[in-house]
Amino acid sequence: MTGQSAVVHSMTGFARQEGGDEGVAWAWEIRTVNGRSLDVRSRLPGGYEALDPIIRKAVAAACSRGNAQVNLVVKRSEAAQAWQLNEDLLQQILEVMERLRSRLDAAPPRLDGLLGLRGVLEPVEEEESTERRDARFRRIEADLQAALGALVAMRSEEGLRLAELAQGHLQSIETLCEAAAACAATQPDALRQRLREQLDLLLAETSGVAEDRLAQEAAILVSKADVREELDRLAAHIEAARDLLREGGTIGRKLDFLCQEFNREANTLCSKSADVELTRIGLDLKSAIEQLREQVQNIE
Numbered sequence: 001m002t003g004q005s006a007v008v009h010s011m012t013g014f015a016r017q018e019g020g021d022e023g024v025a026w027a028w029e030i031r032t033v034n035g036r037s038l039d040v041r042s043r044l045p046g047g048y049e050a051l052d053p054i055i056r057k058a059v060a061a062a063c064s065r066g067n068a069q070v071n072l073v074v075k076r077s078e079a080a081q082a083w084q085l086n087e088d089l090l091q092q093i094l095e096v097m098e099r100l101r102s103r104l105d106a107a108p109p110r111l112d113g114l115l116g117l118r119g120v121l122e123p124v125e126e127e128e129s130t131e132r133r134d135a136r137f138r139r140i141e142a143d144l145q146a147a148l149g150a151l152v153a154m155r156s157e158e159g160l161r162l163a164e165l166a167q168g169h170l171q172s173i174e175t176l177c178e179a180a181a182a183c184a185a186t187q188p189d190a191l192r193q194r195l196r197e198q199l200d201l202l203l204a205e206t207s208g209v210a211e212d213r214l215a216q217e218a219a220i221l222v223s224k225a226d227v228r229e230e231l232d233r234l235a236a237h238i239e240a241a242r243d244l245l246r247e248g249g250t251i252g253r254k255l256d257f258l259c260q261e262f263n264r265e266a267n268t269l270c271s272k273s274a275d276v277e278l279t280r281i282g283l284d285l286k287s288a289i290e291q292l293r294e295q296v297q298n299i300e
Contacts, residue, residue: 007248009300010158011035011066017147021136026074028147030059032155034298035067042070054141062148063155064250065300072140083121090120155300162295163245166255169292170238173262176285177234180227180269183278227272230265234285237261241292252299259293 011034018027040059042052055070097109115121241258244251266289270282 007156008159008163008245008251009063009152009155010162010298011063011155011252011300012158012298013151013155015147015150015154017143017150019139019143021139023077024074024136025077026072026140026143028144029071029073030068030147030151032063032066032068032151035065038063038065039067040070041068042072044072045074048072048074048140051137051140051144055144058144058148062152063300065252070144086120086122090114093117093120159299162299165295166241166245166292166299169288169295170241172288173234173285173292174238176281176288177231177238180278180281180285181231183275183281227269227278230269230272234262234265237265250300252296255296255299256293259289259296262289262292 011032013030013032015030016027018025020026038060040056042055044051051072059068059070093114237258241255244254244258263286266282266286269285270279273279273282
């Protein structure tokens with residue numbers, strides 16, 4: 001039985017939240033990828049730098065691990081934009097036109113053409129009341145929370161998929177461990193036969209070997225050939241990983257550590273193997289463990 005996974009979050013996610021008030025529109029974009037710890041970076045327009053510590057606190061409350069990039073774009077609508085006529089520049093242009101009138105046979109300029117010249121009309125930043133600015137900041141912060149909520153939902157959805165994949169890889173690892181345990185090379189009769197053959201070879205090549213030395217060599221040969229201890233530890237690691245997936249929460253680091261332990265036992269099993277079938281199973285086992293590790297790397 002693989003068991004049912006609890007809430008597991010991916011470290012990968014994206015969310016966008018748009019908002020606006022009279023004359024101003026904004027949009028939050030939050031993107032997260034996997035990372036060893038939580039790293040938050042923000043890109044904010046001028047005048048909104050005070051939001052940086054608010055962003056860091058909000059992201060830390062929503063996410064435990066991952067690299068987060070938070071961007072805020074603010075635009076003032078053209079309809080609400082105030083403009084100011086640069087009369088000095090316009091006067092200079094008119095004077096130049098007057099001097100050129102006698103030398104050039106050209107139609108007089110249209111008003112829209114004059115106003116379209118760069119610098120003739122200049123945008124003017126309206127003075128905002130403190131109350132209006134504070135109200136806008138509150139709405140922008142509320143949209144930040146909405147974006148983070150959408151991000152967490154996406155990370156949770158992706159985490160569910162990762163947990164299901166991890167459960168599948170654990171099942172593959174368990175199946176391979178069962179195949180290794182059933183392999184003829186791991187059975188007591190096969191171990192005894194192999195030990196007998198190696199002892200016969202040792203006795204044929206040496207003479208006058210003390211019995212205690214033979215006993216030591218026999219113990220070493222048995223230890224090198226017996227992979228049951230590795231299989232027992234692999235079974236314990238499988239159950240520990242399933243317990244973590246059932247527990248949920250921030251389990252990524254623990255699962256990553258278990259993958260290292262999985263690899264350690266699989267490597268030992270392969271190094272002990274003197275049987276073609278057991279070696280093949282060991283290599284398949286290492287491949288399944290690597291597939292598990294790839295998924296675990298993205299779990300929060």
